Amino acid sequence: LMAASITIGHPSFSAFKPYLRLANQTIDNTTGNDATTCVTTGLDKSMGSVNMTATTRRRQRTTFTSVQADTLEKEYLTDQYMPRSRRLLIARSLGLNESQVKTWFQNRRAKDKRNDKNAILFRHTNSNTSSPPGSSPEVSENNAALIQQLCSKTLNHIQLTIR
Incomplete structure (x- = not known):
């Protein structure tokens, strides 16, 4: 068989x-x-x-000490994209994993990007608070559409980051 x-x-x-x-x-x-x-x-x-x-x-969120946060912030001001060799050195000196340092830098760049968008939105909104003589309502509608578009992109980015 x-x-x-x-x-x-x-x-x-x-x-x-x-x-x-x-x-x-x-x-x-x-x-x-x-x-x-x-x-x-x-x-x-x-x-x-x-x-x-x-x-x-999920692994618990890392709470950075003030020394760790200050050191990472100083490194970030020097270079927003840290090479792996430097990242390993900093991680070892601060008692962190390489992935924690890498994630901190990614989050910091995202924070800068978000702040830049908010600053542009703020400047754009404040510059158009009083419409100059002879401006049309269409300009205000375009500004409102631009503001709405920027806000929705920022919210989408935040939602993706949270998930």
């Missing part, structure tokens, strides 16, 4: 079997508190899919 291979559910499912994890297996990709737990609850034979519940615990 020949042995027959049995495929449960959809035939393409068998290709993914080596990648399935055992039930309640914890995957820890990083150090610290960042862990992802995957629980396999069973195989839906009629649909040929695996029902998984994934619970993700």
